[in-house]
Amino acid sequence: MSSPTSSHAYGVGMIAIIIGMSVSIVFYTSFYIPESLAKPSVSEHILNPDGDFIIEIVPGAVIDGNENYVPNQAKVLLGVSNKVIWKNLDDTPHTVTPDHRASDSYSGDFGSIGVIKSGESFEFLFTEVQEIPYHCEPHPWMTGNISIELSRF
Ligand SMILES: [Cu+2]
Numbered sequence: 001m002s003s004p005t006s007s008h009a010y011g012v013g014m015i016a017i018i019i020g021m022s023v024s025i026v027f028y029t030s031f032y033i034p035e036s037l038a039k040p041s042v043s044e045h046i047l048n049p050d051g052d053f054i055i056e057i058v059p060g061a062v063i064d065g066n067e068n069y070v071p072n073q074a075k076v077l078l079g080v081s082n083k084v085i086w087k088n089l090d091d092t093p094h095t096v097t098p099d100h101r102a103s104d105s106y107s108g109d110f111g112s113i114g115v116i117k118s119g120e121s122f123e124f125l126f127t128e129v130q131e132i133p134y135h136c137e138p139h140p141w142m143t144g145n146i147s148i149e150l151s152r153f
Contacts, residue, residue: 042106042127045079052123053081055144057116062092062139069096069144076126077151084146085123088116095137096122096144102132 053076061068069086076082086096093115102110106127111134116122126148136142 040105040127043079046082046127047125049078049082050080051083053084055084055086055146057086057088057090057094057142059090061090061094061142064139064141068094068136068139068142072144074144074146076146076148078127078129078148080151082126082148083123084126085121086112086116087121088118091118092139093117094139094142096134097137099133099135102130104128104130 053074055074056070058067058070060066074084076084088094095115096112098111104110104125104127107125110124110132112122115138126146129148129150131145131147133143133145135144
């Protein structure tokens with residue numbers, strides 16, 4: 001048989017377990033899940049670099065042997081020129097397509113979605129050091145390379 005004291009202790013124990021579980025669930029849903037889904041924290045300098053870095057898809061780029069992406073071997077610095085804009089100045093639609101799947105943990109998958117029409121542009125904010133060789137999907141002889149590097153500051 002149980003004494004009144006031990007059954008009371010048992011009741012308090014159950015309540016403590018229930019409260020503990022509730023607190024854990026509230027913590028998990030309110031703090032842990034939003035934190036794990038949040039984008040990585042990126043410094044203000046990198047989110048708002050000093051200026052845009054322009055890569056022109058020059059007129060006549062569609063013709064094999066011509067210049068196409070200019071500058072062709074681009075080097076950008078985080079916090080300085082990591083926001084890159086490809087401008088299509090050619091008459092033909094082109095793409096910026098990575099040779100191998102490439103992504104940035106803040107901005108997501110790299111590459112133009114569909115074609116960049118004549119007069120239009122594609123922009124991408126790089127937040128991590130990496131090097132990406134890329135090409136034009138309809139005109140695979142058009143190739144370029146972009147390298148994202150740390151600035152010295
Ligand atoms: Cu093209």
